[in-house]
Amino acid sequence: xxxxxxxxxxxxxxxxxxxxxxxxxxxxxxxxxxxxxxxxxxxxxxxxxxxxxxxxxxxxxxxxxxxxxxxxxxxxxxxxxxxxxxxxxxxxxxxxxxxxxxxxxxxxxxxxxxxxxxxxxxxxxxxxxxxxxxxxxxxxxxxxxxxxxxxxxxxxxxxxxxxxxxxxxxxxxxxxxxxxxxxxxxxxxxxxxxxxxxxxxxxxxxxxxxxxxxxxxxxxxxxxxxxxxxxxxxxxxxxxxxxxxxxxxxxxxxx
Amino acid sequence: xxxxxxxxxxxxxxxxxxxxxxxxxxxxxxxxxxxxxxxxxxxxxxxxxxxxxxxxxxxxxxxxxxxxxxxxxxxxxxxxxxxxxxxxxxxxxxxxxxxxxxxxxxxxxxxxxxxxxxxxxxxxxxxxxxxxxxxxxxxxxxxxxxxxxxxxxxxxxxxxxxxxxxxxxxxxxxxxxxxxxxxxxxxxxxxxxxxxxxxxxxxxxxxxxxxxxxxxxxxxxxx
Numbered sequence: 001x002x003x004x005x006x007x008x009x010x011x012x013x014x015x016x017x018x019x020x021x022x023x024x025x026x027x028x029x030x031x032x033x034x035x036x037x038x039x040x041x042x043x044x045x046x047x048x049x050x051x052x053x054x055x056x057x058x059x060x061x062x063x064x065x066x067x068x069x070x071x072x073x074x075x076x077x078x079x080x081x082x083x084x085x086x087x088x089x090x091x092x093x094x095x096x097x098x099x100x101x102x103x104x105x106x107x108x109x110x111x112x113x114x115x116x117x118x119x120x121x122x123x124x125x126x127x128x129x130x131x132x133x134x135x136x137x138x139x140x141x142x143x144x145x146x147x148x149x150x151x152x153x154x155x156x157x158x159x160x161x162x163x164x165x166x167x168x169x170x171x172x173x174x175x176x177x178x179x180x181x182x183x184x185x186x187x188x189x190x191x192x193x194x195x196x197x198x199x200x201x202x203x204x205x206x207x208x209x210x211x212x213x214x215x216x217x218x219x220x221x222x223x224x225x226x227x228x229x230x231x232x233x234x235x236x237x238x239x240x241x242x243x244x245x246x247x248x249x250x251x252x253x254x255x
Numbered sequence: 256x257x258x259x260x261x262x263x264x265x266x267x268x269x270x271x272x273x274x275x276x277x278x279x280x281x282x283x284x285x286x287x288x289x290x291x292x293x294x295x296x297x298x299x300x301x302x303x304x305x306x307x308x309x310x311x312x313x314x315x316x317x318x319x320x321x322x323x324x325x326x327x328x329x330x331x332x333x334x335x336x337x338x339x340x341x342x343x344x345x346x347x348x349x350x351x352x353x354x355x356x357x358x359x360x361x362x363x364x365x366x367x368x369x370x371x372x373x374x375x376x377x378x379x380x381x382x383x384x385x386x387x388x389x390x391x392x393x394x395x396x397x398x399x400x401x402x403x404x405x406x407x408x409x410x411x412x413x414x415x416x417x418x419x420x421x422x423x424x425x426x427x428x429x430x431x432x433x434x435x436x437x438x439x440x441x442x443x444x445x446x447x448x449x450x451x452x453x454x455x456x457x458x459x460x461x462x463x464x465x466x467x468x469x470x471x472x473x474x475x476x477x478x
Contacts, residue, residue, distance in 0.1 A: 010405070010406040010409040010410070011406045011409070011410050013406070014402040014403050014405065014406040015403075017399075017402045018399040018402055018403070021395050021398060021399055022395075022399075025391075025392075025395055095333070099333070099337065103337065133350055133351060133354055134354075136350055137350055137354045137357070137358050140350070140358050140362075141358060141361055141362060141365075144338055144362040144365070144366075145365065147334065147337040147338050148334055148337075148338075148365065148366060148369050150337065151330065151333035151334055151337050152330070152369065152373060154333070155329070155330065155333065155373060155376075156376070159376060159377075159380045162380060162384065163380060163383060163384070166383070166384045166387045166388070167387065169387070169391065170387045170390060170391050173391040173394060173395060174394065176395070177394055177395055177398040
């Protein structure tokens with residue numbers, strides 16, 4: 001008979017802990033998936049104003065006896081807040097934010113690269129030539145590839161964020177299980193959610209067309225070298241029609 | 256035999272009966288407690304099974320194909336949005352139709368391949384998030400199960416005392432019966448005219464406490 005009180009207490013405590021875990025899970029879901037939760041936890045020793053509306057842990061308005069009951073359990077809040085949650089639209093916007101950040105720089109670099117290439121072609125007298133068409137074709141492909149890369153990076157960043165949010169929710173759930181303290185966990189979750197929602201600085205994008213320029217320059221140089229060794233090109237360039245050796249040092253010409 | 260003896264016997268019998276009933280009550284209460292605990296654990300087990308099944312259903316091939324298709328479509332839409340609205344591309348020198356077609360084909364092929372890879376990424380992410388969610392729910396259920404399990408020994412201890420009141424009454428009645436029996440024996444010795452209970456053993460007489468003892472040595476008879 002001596003064990004009655006202690007076992008009653010233990011059973012009640014276990015049931016209460018389990019209720020708190022359920023409650024905390026609901027709060028975490030509301031914070032991370034969007035919903036309402038109570039904020040401003042009231043001290044159980046505080047008096048209640050019968051004319052005031054209070055809130056349950058999940059943000060439901062409560063008054064009177066229900067409020068008094070929740071106050072006794074330490075689950076009564078003075079206000080409520082609605083969180084938008086980490087919805088697909090949130091992550092899509094995150095990806096779009098990166099696109100909006102990186103794409104103007106890509107377009108600016110593209111314009112510069114295109115102008116430089118055009119100047120080089122103009123210097124070589126190759127405007128409106130097949131070489132310019134080839135350059136434009138190559139540059140257009142490079143642009144499309146870089147645009148693809150920006151879209152992929154934006155998506156990757158959004159997916160990384162989604163994974164971080166999931167891991168944070170998981171860690172908070174573990175904290176809830178260990179503590180059976182939904183209000184403390186909910187507060188941590190709100191802080192974490194605010195941190196994830198805040199805009200973050202993006203890394204500098206670098207030079208989008210560096211590789212393309214290097215390859216194009218190398219290819220142009222190789223083409224020029226090859227042209228210098230091409231008898232037909234030399235013949236055209238120098239207007240040379242006769243036989244013998246071409247008047248270019250080191251270059252032999254066989255008609 | 257006096258009324259006290261019969262009363263004592265009856266009380267002892269009732270007391271023993273109550274004690275047996277108390278033991279049965281203890282056993283019954285412990286059984287009920289254990290059964291309740293099993294029911295609670297079974298309910299949690301059912302919830303866990305549903306969580307695991309839901310998670311497993313999201314790991315099937317059709318679910319994977321759906322995830323990959325979603326990721327692929329999203330990526331294609333993003334490529335189309337970016338490449339279609341590219342301000343720089345509008346400033347490009349027009350390519351001849353053959354080159355333009357070649358370029359479009361190459362870009363489309365590249366987009367399709369890249370989008371397919373993005374689809375795999377989407378599937379991987381969906382699986383990771385799904386697993387995390389299942390882990391959270393199973394962890395919470397496991398914790399709840401542990402909480403109930405921790406309380407069970409104390410609940411069983413309480414149940415083992417469920418028949419204490421009956422047991423106490425039984426013990427009381429048994430004691431009362433014993434006392435009444437003793438009183439009956441004692442009282443029997445006091446009844447006038449009653450003969451002393453003697454048991455001859457090896458030439459000696461043993462006297463009951465109530466029997467009249469020899470007053471002097473002279474009363475002792477030698478064999």
